[in-house]
Amino acid sequence: MTADLYAESGEFIDVFSRDAWQAFRPPVVAALHRAVPDQGPFLDIGAGTGLGTLLVAETLPSAEIVAVEPSPILRAVLLSRLAGSESLRPRVTVIAAGIQDWQSPARLGGVLAMNMLGHLDPEQRRRLWAELRARLAPSAPLIVNLQPPAEVTTVPPTTFASITVGGRTYQGGGEARPAGDGTVTWTMRYRTLTPDGSVERDLVVAYPWHVVSPAELLDELAGAGFTATVGELDVVVATPRG
Ligand SMILES: C[S@@+](CC[C@H](N)C(=O)[O-])C[C@H]1O[C@@H](n2cnc3c(N)ncnc32)[C@H](O)[C@@H]1O
Missing domain, CATH: 2.20.25.110 (S-adenosyl-L-methionine-dependent methyltransferases)
Known part of the structure; x- marks a missing residue:
């Protein structure tokens, strides 16, 4: 397990992410409507304090959700949210791991990986795309976003x-x-x-x-067998090709 990058700043992440998640709602909800929760659980990679997890749960009321989150401090906020909700507690499972250290279920109904891509190096991304391509149900979405900078710069x-x-x-x-x-x-x-x-x-x-540019990410996803587009607020939606 690697060091918790959020050990000191974790206290502030939830309060500073709220406005951003209000803005992300429309493109993420539109993409979530393409999920197929009856085919497998919905995976939230790097779920943080659970603002995206809540949106998945609200948009897909029948979905079983797996939230993978390596940071103990962010996970504490996430678990507290889930434990305090009668409706979320039975259907969201929290996994204390980095995504590279965890074996996901054989079939997935959709995947969210928001505001976390830059934590993965190119090799980790390549392995993740291959694994998700093999597990995502036909037409199920992988929803991921690009964040600045798009090139190595100041x-x-x-x-x-x-x-x-x-x-x-x-x-x-x-x-x-x-x-x-x-x-x-x-x-x-x-x-x-x-x-x-x-x-x-x-x-x-x-x-x-x-750092990953839009073109690099689209290339990686195409190479792994996805059809992907960059949409509003740099939210990328990829679905298994063919
Ligand atoms: C900026 S936060 C975003 C949290 C949440 N997705 C959101 O949008 O509110 C980045 C998250 O990625 C998580 N993370 C970092 N490395 C990771 C890895 N290897 N696997 C899964 N999650 C990781 C961090 O612990 C943190 O929760």
Whole structure:
């Protein structure tokens, strides 16, 4: 098992992902309607705190869901969500592993892998596409998204999100720098501000991110036997070809 990249920042991931998931709803829901839950469980890879898992459960009320999540802190939020819901508890299974360390069921009714692709290196991606191609039911979707940067380049410091909870405002931002071998290093900054604007906490964390361009991803998926298109908000929907 590799180190938990979210050990320090995990506290903030759910609050900063909410607005993004509101935006992702339309393209992801449209793709989820192509799932075939009667053919096998729906797999959420890198489920995080479960914002995507909830959307799968809401859109596909008959689906059995398997959420694979290696980070203990994010998994704690996910498990808490599931345990607190009478309807989700019986039908969502949480797997404590990275996707490369887990054998998925023989047949899958659909797959979601959102905001996580850069955590996989090219070889891990290649193996994953091959495995999913062999297991996805005919016409079932693999839903994955591209995230910036699309090439190994510098991304200047940007504030991504800001949310006020009670008497504190949480600000999340980050910058990326080329790090060699097809990766950038994202340096993320999470600040907690008091009502007068002073900084109470300032957390800086860095992690590597494997860069993949839209053309590279479409090539990889085509090579693995998928037909794939890049849609709204860089959400890619791939289905087994032929
Ligand atoms: C930015 S979070 C996105 C979480 C969730 N999919 C969402 O969109 O809200 C990236 C997730 O990928 C997970 N992750 C990292 N490496 C992984 C791997 N090898 N296999 C599966 N998940 C992984 C992280 O633990 C984290 O939950």
